[in-house]
Amino acid sequence: MTLAFEDFAGQSVHIARLREDFAAGNNVHAYLFAGPRGTGKRSVARLCAMTALCRGKDKPCGVCGPCRRALSDTHPDIHTVLPPKDKKTVGVDAMREVIAQVGVRSFEDGAKAVIFPRAETLTPAAQNALLKTLEEPPDGTVFFLCTDQPSALLRTVVSRCRVVRFHPLSTGEAAARLVSLGETPQRAREKARMAEGCVGQALAIDDARLALRRQVTEEVFSVHAPDDALPLLSAYREDRERQEQAMDVIEDAVRDALLAQAGAASLDEAGYAPELSAYARAVPLRETLALQGEIVRARRMLGSNVAFASALEIVLLKIAEEYQRWPW
Numbered sequence: 062m063t064l065a066f067e068d069f070a071g072q073s074v075h076i077a078r079l080r081e082d083f084a085a086g087n088n089v090h091a092y093l094f095a096g097p098r099g100t101g102k103r104s105v106a107r108l109c110a111m112t113a114l115c116r117g118k119d120k121p122c123g124v125c126g127p128c129r130r131a132l133s134d135t136h137p138d139i140h141t142v143l144p145p146k147d148k149k150t151v152g153v154d155a156m157r158e159v160i161a162q163v164g165v166r167s168f169e170d171g172a173k174a175v176i177f178p179r180a181e182t183l184t185p186a187a188q189n190a191l192l193k194t195l196e197e198p199p200d201g202t203v204f205f206l207c208t209d210q211p212s213a214l215l216r217t218v219v220s221r222c223r224v225v226r227f228h229p230l231s232t233g234e235a236a237a238r239l240v241s242l243g244e245t246p247q248r249a250r251e252k253a254r255m256a257e258g259c260v261g262q263a264l265a266i267d268d269a270r271l272a273l274r275r276q277v278t279e280e281v282f283s284v285h286a287p288d289d290a291l292p293l294l295s296a297y298r299e300d301r302e303r304q305e306q307a308m309d310v311i312e313d314a315v316r317d318a319l320l321a322q323a324g325a326a327s328l329d330e331a332g333y334a335p336e337l338s339a340y341a342r343a344v345p346l347r348e349t350l351a352l353q354g355e356i357v358r359a360r361r362m363l364g365s366n367v368a369f370a371s372a373l374e375i376v377l378l379k380i381a382e383e384y385q386r387w388p389w
């Protein structure tokens with residue numbers, strides 16, 4: 062796998078500066094990388110650690126021993142700390158353990174890095190234990206706290222970190238990046254739209270999810286009369302996971318239909334069935350807003366444990382009603 066700072070230039074204005082600082086040894090000892098999921102925070106943290114550990118001339122060279130170990134996630138001086146499989150948080154014991162590990166001499170006699178890919182999972186006690194270390198950092202150790210929820214971190218911890226913000230790419234840029242990683246142009250555009258420019262999220266979208274997006278919008282926006290709703294409701298009745306995915310698809314579809322109707326974005330190559338575009342052309346925007354209101358109502362019903370069939374029914378009946386007035 063290759064990994065380069067340039068790949069992330071669009072996601073933070075600080076990428077070039079990070080590279081320079083780590084290559085020259087001018088980095089600080091704690092960074093907070095904040096931004097939505099899938100914007101490259103963890104990858105850039107790995108690159109920074111790799112640069113600090115690189116023995117090549119033009120750092121990170123990507124070919125020296127430390128670089129290769131960093132790229133294959135086997136470098137003993139790069140610690141990545143995530144919640145254990147059966148837990149949702151990183152507790153104080155795990156934090157003490159990693160602090161003890163970086164307190165001893167590094168394996169390769171160089172820098173050491175600790176990456177928290179989901180820093181919001183650190184418990185307050187774990188954060189307080191980390192805070193003591195950040196106040197008196199061990200020589201040559203750098204901590205990376207990556208999170209999409211910076212408000213979950215103690216203010217005292219944040220104040221010890223240099224904050225670097227990460228942003229999604231435009232969908233065009235994200236699609237180009239996906240193509241460069243081997244995706245076909247059409248799927249790249251659909252996934253980039255679906256992930257709203259967050260490349261990491263787009264990479265996690267499999268073909269089954271793309272197919273579901275198309276299928277659900279085809280089924281739902283083909284409801285032309287209340288009777289059309291029945292087979293659909295019974296098809297979804299048994300499958301809880303599919304129900305939730307379907308509601309997510311419908312919510313995205315209606316939001317994107319609104320954007321298209323307002324002239325803000327096209328529905329082309331967004332991965333939906335043509336029935337959604339036909340709907341968006343035929344129905345006035347105010348009715349799509351009303352449909353969105355029904356979706357909010359359906360979501361609320363699901364939150365209070367009402368069966369999916371009746372929550373979805375609200376949405377489908379609204380679509381049937383609109384079809385009667387503005388057939389598409």
Ligand SMILES: [Zn+2]
Nearest residue numbers: 115122125128
């Ligand atoms: Zn190197």
